[in-house]
Amino acid sequence: MNRLKVKRWELGVKQYELAGKLHCSAPYLSMVENGRVEPTEEFKQRAANILKLSVFELFPEEK
Secondary structure, X not given: OOXXXXXXXXXOOOHHHHHHHHOXXXXXXXXXXXXXXXXXXXXXXXXXXXXXXXXXXXXXXXX
16 A cells, blocks of 8 residues: 555544645646656655655555
8 A cells, every 4th residue: 555645644634634745636636646647756754744754655656
């Protein structure tokens, strides 16, 4: 499961709430969380900053 989605759930943040903070739509966030779209580096950095994690913790390199 996507770490972004898991962390959002752990923090009790609704998808639309996080989408608002990320300046994106909830459907776009859903696509990121479900692996249907690769987010930009800027998006990854904003998400990491908001959730107080490193980019690597949210989006680890896949081998």
